[in-house]
Amino acid sequence: MKLTKLDYVSAVDRDLYSGLIRLHILHHAVEGPIFGLGMAEELARHGYRISPGTLYPLLHGLEKKGYLKSKQIRGGKSRRKAYRATPLGRKALIAAKGKLRELIGELMEGKSRS
Numbered sequence: 001m002k003l004t005k006l007d008y009v010s011a012v013d014r015d016l017y018s019g020l021i022r023l024h025i026l027h028h029a030v031e032g033p034i035f036g037l038g039m040a041e042e043l044a045r046h047g048y049r050i051s052p053g054t055l056y057p058l059l060h061g062l063e064k065k066g067y068l069k070s071k072q073i074r075g076g077k078s079r080r081k082a083y084r085a086t087p088l089g090r091k092a093l094i095a096a097k098g099k100l101r102e103l104i105g106e107l108m109e110g111k112s113r114s
């Protein structure tokens, strides 16, 4: 596959946005159970194109840190993994919100500290 300029940019941006993507995942996992595929679609809706090969390690990493907890859900023949935020994950999200608010203040209002 030949990389277009857009693919290249999104590959580079993945590093830049990986924290935002994690927070986004955490946010939805606080609101309700999330699933890998649904989360990939949600992220795509926000302009983050993320492959399962990138998303699943992210979810596992968040679970390993204790921010998410997964559960196997049986639906007919298929088994899906649902993720929910843990109390630690909720706390981490609240802390991150404060930091994001501060960052957004600087980015959007051009405020800077010297």
Ligand SMILES: [Zn+2]
Residues within 6 Å of the ligand: 024, 028, 042, 046
């Ligand atoms: Zn969202």
